[in-house]
Amino acid sequence: xxxxxxxxxxxxxxRTRRPYPAVTVTLPTHRRETDNAQDSTRLRRLVxxxxxxxxxxxxxxxxxxxxxxGRLDKAVAEVDLRHCLDGLVIFAAAGEHQVWSLPWSxxxxxxxxxxxxxxxxxxxRERVRPYWVLAVAVxxxxxxxxxxxxxxxxxxADFPAExxxxxxxxxxxxxxxxxxxxxxxxxxxxxxxxxxNSAVETLLATDPRPLYLMGVAPALSLLEETGGAAKxxxxxxxxxxxxxxxxxxxxxxxxxxxxxxxxxxxxxAIGRLEQAQGRKAFAAGLNEVWQTVKExxxxxxxxxxxxxxxxxxxxxxxxxxxxxxxxxxGVQSVREDIxxxxxxxxxxxxxxxxxxxxxxxxxxxxxxxxxxx
Numbered sequence: 001x002x003x004x005x006x007x008x009x010x011x012x013x014x015r016t017r018r019p020y021p022a023v024t025v026t027l028p029t030h031r032r033e034t035d036n037a038q039d040s041t042r043l044r045r046l047v048x049x050x051x052x053x054x055x056x057x058x059x060x061x062x063x064x065x066x067x068x069x070g071r072l073d074k075a076v077a078e079v080d081l082r083h084c085l086d087g088l089v090i091f092a093a094a095g096e097h098q099v100w101s102l103p104w105s106x107x108x109x110x111x112x113x114x115x116x117x118x119x120x121x122x123x124x125r126e127r128v129r130p131y132w133v134l135a136v137a138v139x140x141x142x143x144x145x146x147x148x149x150x151x152x153x154x155x156x157a158d159f160p161a162e163x164x165x166x167x168x169x170x171x172x173x174x175x176x177x178x179x180x181x182x183x184x185x186x187x188x189x190x191x192x193x194x195x196x197n198s199a200v201e202t203l204l205a206t207d208p209r210p211l212y213l214m215g216v217a218p219a220l221s222l223l224e225e226t227g228g229a230a231k232x233x234x235x236x237x238x239x240x241x242x243x244x245x246x247x248x249x250x251x252x253x254x255x256x257x258x259x260x261x262x263x264x265x266x267x268x269a270i271g272r273l274e275q276a277q278g279r280k281a282f283a284a285g286l287n288e289v290w291q292t293v294k295e296x297x298x299x300x301x302x303x304x305x306x307x308x309x310x311x312x313x314x315x316x317x318x319x320x321x322x323x324x325x326x327x328x329x330g331v332q333s334v335r336e337d338i339x340x341x342x343x344x345x346x347x348x349x350x351x352x353x354x355x356x357x358x359x360x361x362x363x364x365x366x367x368x369x370x371x372x373x
Contacts, residue, residue, distance in 0.1 A: 001100050002085070003147045006125045007207040014091065014098075014121070017114050021060055022093040023050055023068060024117040026106040029084040039081045042108065043088070047072050050092075050110045057112070064094045071097035087124070091116045103128055103147070105308075119344040127305060127355050129210070129262070133254055134200065134233075135243040136215035136223055138189050139163065141196050142243045143203070144250060146212075151247040151254075158199035160243075163192035184218050190226055197227025204232055210261060212254050216240035234261050269302050269354040276300075276370030285365035286311065286318050286338065292369055293342050296349040300370040303339060304358050307366040311338045339367065 025046050030036035050072055054065045071092040078099050079088065087106035091098045093116075102124040111117045133144040133151060143159035144151045153160075166188060204211065213220055213230060214237040224230035235257040242250050276282045276299075283292045286309060292298055311318040313335060335341060346353055346369075361368050 001098065003102060003121075003124050003128050003130060006121060006130065009206065011118060011122060011125070014116050014118050018093045018116075019064070020114045021054070021057070021064075021068070021112040022091070022114060022116050023054075023072070024109075024111040024113070025050055025072070025090040025092075026109050026111075026117070026120060027088045028105045028108060029081065029086060029088045029101075031085060033082070036081055036084065039084065039088075043076060043079065043081070046108065046110055047076055047090075053110065053112060067094050068092050071095075075099050087120060089120055119340045122347060123340045123343045129258075129355075131210040131212060131258070132203070133212045133214060133250065134196075134229070135250065136196070136213060136219045137240065137243045138184060138192075138219055138222070140243045142245075144245075144247070146251070146254070146258075151245075151251045153245065153247070156203075158195075158202070161192065161196050161199065163188050184222055190222070193223050193226040196223065197229045200229035200232065201227075210234045212237060212257055214239055214242060214250070214253065265354060266356045266360065269300065269356060270360070272300055272370050273302060273368055281371040281373070283369045283371060284361075284367070286342075286367060289342060289367050289369050290318055290338070291316075292371060293345045293349070293351075297371045297373060298346050298349065298351040298369045299372045300352045300354065301343065301346040302354045302356055302361065302368045302370075303343065304361055304366045305355050306358050308339050311335050342367070 025043075027039070027043055027046055029039050051069050054060055054069055060068075072090070075090045075092060075097045079090075083101075085101045085103045087102035087104050089100040089102060089106060091100075100121060102120060104120070104124045104127060106120045128147045131146045133146055135142045135144065139162065141159065141161040143154045143156065145154045146152075200211070211229070211233045212235050213223070213233045215223075217238050219240070220230065220236055220238065230236070237254060237257055239253050242253060273282070281299075283289050283298075289298070289301070293301070310321040312321055313319075318335075318338060343353055351369075
Protein backbone atom coordinates (compact mmCIF):
# COMPACT_ATOMS: atom_id res chain seq x y z
CA UNK A 1 0.00 0.00 0.00
CA UNK A 2 1.05 3.58 -0.63
CA UNK A 3 0.38 6.97 0.92
CA UNK A 4 -2.72 7.42 -1.26
CA UNK A 5 -4.25 4.62 0.85
CA UNK A 6 -3.61 6.48 4.10
CA UNK A 7 -6.75 7.93 5.64
CA UNK A 8 -7.27 9.35 9.11
CA UNK A 9 -9.18 6.23 10.12
CA UNK A 10 -6.42 3.97 8.72
CA UNK A 11 -3.78 5.78 10.75
CA UNK A 12 -5.92 5.65 13.87
CA UNK A 13 -6.39 1.89 13.44
CA UNK A 14 -2.66 1.35 12.95
CA ARG A 15 -1.83 3.27 16.12
CA THR A 16 -4.15 1.32 18.42
CA ARG A 17 -2.54 -0.93 21.00
CA ARG A 18 -2.07 -4.61 20.21
CA PRO A 19 -0.98 -7.66 22.20
CA TYR A 20 2.81 -7.59 22.50
CA PRO A 21 4.67 -7.72 20.20
CA ALA A 22 3.55 -5.47 17.37
CA VAL A 23 6.57 -5.67 15.07
CA THR A 24 7.65 -2.83 12.79
CA VAL A 25 10.38 -3.30 10.18
CA THR A 26 11.53 -0.23 8.22
CA LEU A 27 14.01 -0.14 5.37
CA PRO A 28 15.21 2.64 3.04
CA THR A 29 14.78 1.42 -0.54
CA HIS A 30 15.76 2.59 -4.01
CA ARG A 31 13.73 3.29 -7.13
CA ARG A 32 16.47 2.50 -9.66
CA GLU A 33 17.50 -1.05 -10.42
CA THR A 34 21.20 -0.19 -10.29
CA ASP A 35 20.74 1.16 -6.76
CA ASN A 36 18.33 -1.43 -5.35
CA ALA A 37 20.45 -4.54 -5.92
CA GLN A 38 21.12 -4.87 -2.18
CA ASP A 39 17.59 -4.04 -0.99
CA SER A 40 16.49 -7.68 -1.06
CA THR A 41 19.50 -8.82 0.99
CA ARG A 42 19.03 -6.03 3.54
CA LEU A 43 15.31 -6.83 3.86
CA ARG A 44 16.00 -10.52 4.49
CA ARG A 45 18.58 -9.57 7.09
CA LEU A 46 16.16 -7.28 8.94
CA VAL A 47 13.40 -9.92 8.90
CA UNK A 48 15.87 -12.52 10.18
CA UNK A 49 16.76 -10.13 13.00
CA UNK A 50 13.07 -9.77 13.86
CA UNK A 51 12.63 -13.56 13.93
CA UNK A 52 15.66 -13.99 16.19
CA UNK A 53 14.21 -11.44 18.58
CA UNK A 54 10.90 -13.29 18.57
CA UNK A 55 12.74 -16.48 19.52
CA UNK A 56 14.80 -14.83 22.25
CA UNK A 57 12.08 -12.69 23.84
CA UNK A 58 10.58 -14.50 26.86
CA UNK A 59 7.52 -12.21 26.76
CA UNK A 60 6.41 -13.56 23.38
CA UNK A 61 4.01 -16.53 23.67
CA UNK A 62 4.86 -19.59 21.59
CA UNK A 63 1.75 -19.33 19.38
CA UNK A 64 2.38 -15.63 18.71
CA UNK A 65 6.01 -16.39 17.83
CA UNK A 66 5.03 -18.80 15.06
CA UNK A 67 2.14 -16.63 13.86
CA UNK A 68 4.15 -13.42 13.60
CA UNK A 69 7.12 -15.18 12.01
CA GLY A 70 4.78 -16.51 9.32
CA ARG A 71 3.25 -13.06 8.89
CA LEU A 72 6.71 -11.60 8.29
CA ASP A 73 7.34 -14.22 5.59
CA LYS A 74 4.03 -13.38 3.90
CA ALA A 75 4.87 -9.67 4.01
CA VAL A 76 8.26 -10.24 2.37
CA ALA A 77 6.58 -12.32 -0.35
CA GLU A 78 4.29 -9.36 -1.12
CA VAL A 79 7.13 -6.87 -1.54
CA ASP A 80 8.07 -6.07 -5.13
CA LEU A 81 11.43 -4.36 -4.79
CA ARG A 82 11.50 -3.62 -8.53
CA HIS A 83 8.75 -1.05 -8.02
CA CYS A 84 9.56 0.34 -4.58
CA LEU A 85 9.72 4.02 -3.75
CA ASP A 86 12.11 5.44 -1.13
CA GLY A 87 11.02 3.64 2.02
CA LEU A 88 9.47 0.29 2.99
CA VAL A 89 7.49 -0.31 6.19
CA ILE A 90 6.26 -3.75 7.30
CA PHE A 91 3.85 -4.22 10.20
CA ALA A 92 3.27 -7.68 11.68
CA ALA A 93 1.33 -8.79 14.74
CA ALA A 94 -0.73 -11.82 15.72
CA GLY A 95 -3.27 -12.39 12.95
CA GLU A 96 -2.27 -9.49 10.70
CA HIS A 97 0.41 -7.89 8.55
CA GLN A 98 0.68 -4.89 6.22
CA VAL A 99 3.25 -3.61 3.74
CA TRP A 100 3.62 0.10 2.94
CA SER A 101 5.78 1.74 0.26
CA LEU A 102 6.58 5.39 0.98
CA PRO A 103 7.93 8.23 -1.18
CA TRP A 104 10.21 9.14 1.71
CA SER A 105 13.30 7.45 3.09
CA UNK A 106 13.03 5.74 6.48
CA UNK A 107 15.71 4.54 8.89
CA UNK A 108 16.72 0.86 8.86
CA UNK A 109 15.34 -0.67 12.05
CA UNK A 110 13.29 -3.36 13.79
CA UNK A 111 10.99 -2.22 16.60
CA UNK A 112 9.00 -4.38 19.07
CA UNK A 113 6.25 -2.65 21.03
CA UNK A 114 2.53 -2.84 21.82
CA UNK A 115 1.84 -0.39 18.98
CA UNK A 116 3.18 -0.08 15.46
CA UNK A 117 5.75 2.63 14.73
CA UNK A 118 3.59 4.89 12.55
CA UNK A 119 5.61 8.11 12.57
CA UNK A 120 7.02 7.37 9.11
CA UNK A 121 3.52 6.97 7.66
CA UNK A 122 2.28 10.08 9.44
CA UNK A 123 5.19 12.16 8.21
CA UNK A 124 4.95 10.83 4.67
CA ARG A 125 1.23 11.55 4.52
CA GLU A 126 1.71 15.10 5.77
CA ARG A 127 4.63 15.72 3.44
CA VAL A 128 3.12 14.42 0.23
CA ARG A 129 -0.11 16.37 0.82
CA PRO A 130 -2.76 13.85 -0.30
CA TYR A 131 -5.69 15.40 -2.15
CA TRP A 132 -8.90 14.59 -4.00
CA VAL A 133 -9.78 15.38 -7.60
CA LEU A 134 -13.44 15.26 -8.61
CA ALA A 135 -13.87 15.09 -12.40
CA VAL A 136 -17.42 16.30 -13.03
CA ALA A 137 -19.65 15.91 -16.10
CA VAL A 138 -23.42 15.78 -16.58
CA UNK A 139 -23.27 12.09 -17.51
CA UNK A 140 -20.53 10.81 -15.17
CA UNK A 141 -18.47 11.94 -12.17
CA UNK A 142 -15.30 10.18 -11.02
CA UNK A 143 -13.18 10.50 -7.89
CA UNK A 144 -9.39 10.41 -7.97
CA UNK A 145 -6.98 10.07 -5.05
CA UNK A 146 -3.79 12.07 -5.45
CA UNK A 147 -0.39 12.14 -3.80
CA UNK A 148 2.61 14.06 -5.11
CA UNK A 149 2.21 13.95 -8.91
CA UNK A 150 0.31 10.66 -9.13
CA UNK A 151 -3.42 9.98 -9.34
CA UNK A 152 -5.49 6.84 -8.98
CA UNK A 153 -9.21 6.45 -9.51
CA UNK A 154 -11.14 5.62 -6.35
CA UNK A 155 -14.11 3.29 -6.82
CA UNK A 156 -16.43 3.47 -3.84
CA ALA A 157 -20.11 3.01 -3.07
CA ASP A 158 -20.70 6.56 -4.37
CA PHE A 159 -18.19 6.86 -7.21
CA PRO A 160 -18.18 6.76 -10.14
CA ALA A 161 -21.57 8.49 -10.12
CA GLU A 162 -24.00 8.62 -13.05
CA UNK A 163 -27.54 9.98 -13.47
CA UNK A 164 -30.48 7.60 -13.60
CA UNK A 165 -31.41 6.63 -17.17
CA UNK A 166 -34.36 8.51 -18.63
CA UNK A 167 -37.58 6.52 -19.10
CA UNK A 168 -39.69 6.32 -22.28
CA UNK A 169 -37.39 8.56 -24.28
CA UNK A 170 -38.06 8.94 -28.02
CA UNK A 171 -34.96 10.82 -29.26
CA UNK A 172 -36.25 10.95 -32.88
CA UNK A 173 -39.49 12.61 -31.79
CA UNK A 174 -37.65 15.06 -29.54
CA UNK A 175 -35.32 16.00 -32.37
CA UNK A 176 -38.24 16.33 -34.84
CA UNK A 177 -40.28 18.67 -32.67
CA UNK A 178 -37.32 20.42 -31.04
CA UNK A 179 -38.31 19.24 -27.58
CA UNK A 180 -34.99 17.70 -26.47
CA UNK A 181 -34.25 19.14 -23.01
CA UNK A 182 -30.79 20.44 -22.20
CA UNK A 183 -28.93 18.14 -19.84
CA UNK A 184 -28.15 21.16 -17.68
CA UNK A 185 -31.86 22.00 -17.27
CA UNK A 186 -33.00 18.43 -16.71
CA UNK A 187 -34.31 17.68 -13.20
CA UNK A 188 -32.81 14.21 -13.50
CA UNK A 189 -29.36 15.82 -13.89
CA UNK A 190 -29.95 18.16 -10.96
CA UNK A 191 -30.93 15.20 -8.77
CA UNK A 192 -27.72 13.43 -9.81
CA UNK A 193 -25.66 16.52 -8.96
CA UNK A 194 -27.31 16.70 -5.54
CA UNK A 195 -26.25 13.10 -4.97
CA UNK A 196 -22.68 13.98 -5.98
CA ASN A 197 -22.70 16.88 -3.50
CA SER A 198 -23.92 14.60 -0.72
CA ALA A 199 -21.26 12.00 -1.52
CA VAL A 200 -18.52 14.66 -1.44
CA GLU A 201 -19.70 15.92 1.96
CA THR A 202 -19.53 12.35 3.33
CA LEU A 203 -16.10 11.83 1.78
CA LEU A 204 -14.59 14.99 3.27
CA ALA A 205 -16.10 14.23 6.68
CA THR A 206 -14.39 10.83 6.78
CA ASP A 207 -11.15 11.69 4.97
CA PRO A 208 -10.58 15.46 4.78
CA ARG A 209 -8.13 16.52 2.06
CA PRO A 210 -7.86 19.47 -0.31
CA LEU A 211 -10.48 19.02 -3.05
CA TYR A 212 -9.93 20.02 -6.68
CA LEU A 213 -12.90 20.17 -9.07
CA MET A 214 -12.45 19.60 -12.77
CA GLY A 215 -14.98 19.86 -15.61
CA VAL A 216 -16.54 22.20 -18.14
CA ALA A 217 -17.88 25.46 -16.75
CA PRO A 218 -21.64 24.59 -17.01
CA ALA A 219 -21.12 21.32 -15.12
CA LEU A 220 -19.17 23.03 -12.35
CA SER A 221 -21.81 25.77 -12.11
CA LEU A 222 -24.59 23.20 -11.80
CA LEU A 223 -22.68 21.38 -9.07
CA GLU A 224 -22.33 24.67 -7.19
CA GLU A 225 -26.05 25.45 -7.58
CA THR A 226 -27.14 22.11 -6.16
CA GLY A 227 -24.92 21.80 -3.08
CA GLY A 228 -21.82 22.76 -1.12
CA ALA A 229 -19.12 20.65 -2.76
CA ALA A 230 -17.88 23.56 -4.87
CA LYS A 231 -17.52 25.74 -1.76
CA UNK A 232 -15.32 23.08 -0.16
CA UNK A 233 -12.98 22.98 -3.17
CA UNK A 234 -9.62 24.75 -3.01
CA UNK A 235 -9.59 25.18 -6.80
CA UNK A 236 -11.72 24.68 -9.92
CA UNK A 237 -10.05 23.59 -13.14
CA UNK A 238 -12.17 24.32 -16.21
CA UNK A 239 -11.30 21.41 -18.44
CA UNK A 240 -13.63 18.72 -19.75
CA UNK A 241 -13.29 15.24 -21.19
CA UNK A 242 -11.23 13.76 -18.35
CA UNK A 243 -13.81 11.96 -16.21
CA UNK A 244 -12.27 8.66 -17.35
CA UNK A 245 -8.68 9.89 -17.21
CA UNK A 246 -6.18 8.72 -18.11
CA UNK A 247 -4.48 9.41 -14.79
CA UNK A 248 -1.26 10.95 -16.22
CA UNK A 249 -3.23 13.46 -18.30
CA UNK A 250 -5.45 14.30 -15.32
CA UNK A 251 -2.37 14.76 -13.11
CA UNK A 252 -0.82 17.11 -15.67
CA UNK A 253 -4.02 19.17 -15.80
CA UNK A 254 -4.23 19.56 -12.03
CA UNK A 255 -0.49 20.23 -11.47
CA UNK A 256 -0.66 24.07 -11.82
CA UNK A 257 -3.50 24.25 -9.26
CA UNK A 258 -1.52 22.03 -6.87
CA UNK A 259 1.51 24.30 -7.17
CA UNK A 260 -0.59 27.41 -6.55
CA UNK A 261 -2.25 25.83 -3.50
CA UNK A 262 1.15 24.81 -2.08
CA UNK A 263 2.43 28.34 -2.62
CA UNK A 264 -0.58 29.81 -0.77
CA UNK A 265 -0.09 27.32 2.07
CA UNK A 266 3.55 28.33 2.40
CA UNK A 267 2.67 32.04 2.43
CA UNK A 268 -0.01 31.50 5.10
CA ALA A 269 2.37 29.45 7.25
CA ILE A 270 5.14 32.03 7.02
CA GLY A 271 2.66 34.79 7.82
CA ARG A 272 1.52 32.99 10.97
CA LEU A 273 5.14 32.45 12.02
CA GLU A 274 5.93 36.15 11.58
CA GLN A 275 2.92 37.06 13.75
CA ALA A 276 4.03 34.55 16.40
CA GLN A 277 7.55 35.95 16.35
CA GLY A 278 6.13 39.42 16.92
CA ARG A 279 4.21 38.11 19.97
CA LYS A 280 7.34 36.26 21.17
CA ALA A 281 5.36 32.99 20.92
CA PHE A 282 7.97 31.42 18.69
CA ALA A 283 10.52 28.57 18.77
CA ALA A 284 13.21 27.85 16.17
CA GLY A 285 15.78 25.10 15.70
CA LEU A 286 15.69 21.48 16.82
CA ASN A 287 16.47 22.08 20.50
CA GLU A 288 13.85 24.77 21.08
CA VAL A 289 11.17 23.02 19.06
CA TRP A 290 11.88 19.67 20.71
CA GLN A 291 11.47 21.20 24.16
CA THR A 292 8.21 22.95 23.30
CA VAL A 293 6.64 19.93 21.58
CA LYS A 294 7.28 17.85 24.70
CA GLU A 295 5.37 20.50 26.65
CA UNK A 296 2.44 20.41 24.22
CA UNK A 297 2.81 24.11 23.43
CA UNK A 298 2.98 24.06 19.62
CA UNK A 299 0.09 25.51 17.64
CA UNK A 300 1.74 25.35 14.21
CA UNK A 301 4.87 23.39 13.32
CA UNK A 302 6.62 24.29 10.05
CA UNK A 303 9.37 22.06 8.65
CA UNK A 304 11.38 22.16 5.44
CA UNK A 305 10.42 19.35 3.05
CA UNK A 306 13.68 17.40 3.12
CA UNK A 307 14.96 18.32 6.56
CA UNK A 308 16.19 15.29 8.50
CA UNK A 309 18.64 15.01 11.36
CA UNK A 310 20.13 12.22 13.43
CA UNK A 311 20.97 13.42 16.94
CA UNK A 312 22.23 12.33 20.30
CA UNK A 313 20.32 13.33 23.42
CA UNK A 314 22.69 14.56 26.10
CA UNK A 315 21.43 16.26 29.27
CA UNK A 316 18.12 17.16 27.60
CA UNK A 317 19.89 18.74 24.61
CA UNK A 318 20.07 17.49 21.03
CA UNK A 319 23.54 17.14 19.53
CA UNK A 320 23.82 16.55 15.74
CA UNK A 321 25.51 13.33 14.64
CA UNK A 322 28.02 13.96 11.88
CA UNK A 323 27.95 11.85 8.73
CA UNK A 324 30.09 8.76 9.25
CA UNK A 325 30.01 9.07 13.04
CA UNK A 326 28.90 5.92 14.82
CA UNK A 327 25.37 6.02 16.23
CA UNK A 328 25.41 2.85 18.26
CA UNK A 329 25.61 2.35 22.00
CA GLY A 330 26.99 4.77 24.53
CA VAL A 331 25.41 6.69 27.36
CA GLN A 332 23.89 9.27 25.07
CA SER A 333 20.61 8.28 23.45
CA VAL A 334 20.59 8.34 19.64
CA ARG A 335 17.44 9.45 17.77
CA GLU A 336 17.75 8.48 14.12
CA ASP A 337 14.64 10.38 13.02
CA ILE A 338 14.18 13.21 15.49
CA UNK A 339 12.35 15.40 12.95
CA UNK A 340 9.77 12.66 12.38
CA UNK A 341 9.42 12.23 16.15
CA UNK A 342 8.73 15.95 16.52
CA UNK A 343 6.17 15.85 13.70
CA UNK A 344 4.29 12.94 15.23
CA UNK A 345 4.43 14.43 18.74
CA UNK A 346 3.01 17.69 17.38
CA UNK A 347 0.15 15.88 15.64
CA UNK A 348 -0.55 13.89 18.81
CA UNK A 349 -1.10 17.13 20.74
CA UNK A 350 -3.42 18.60 18.10
CA UNK A 351 -0.86 20.85 16.41
CA UNK A 352 -1.07 21.82 12.76
CA UNK A 353 1.92 20.73 10.67
CA UNK A 354 3.06 22.36 7.44
CA UNK A 355 5.96 21.50 5.13
CA UNK A 356 7.66 24.20 3.07
CA UNK A 357 10.33 24.14 0.33
CA UNK A 358 13.95 23.60 1.35
CA UNK A 359 15.85 26.70 2.53
CA UNK A 360 12.64 28.61 3.26
CA UNK A 361 13.54 28.47 6.97
CA UNK A 362 17.34 28.61 6.61
CA UNK A 363 17.52 31.60 8.95
CA UNK A 364 15.76 29.56 11.66
CA UNK A 365 17.61 26.22 11.38
CA UNK A 366 15.01 24.63 9.08
CA UNK A 367 12.30 23.98 11.69
CA UNK A 368 10.04 26.54 13.41
CA UNK A 369 6.97 26.57 15.64
CA UNK A 370 4.30 29.10 16.52
CA UNK A 371 3.33 28.50 20.15
CA UNK A 372 0.00 28.40 21.94
CA UNK A 373 1.48 29.96 25.08
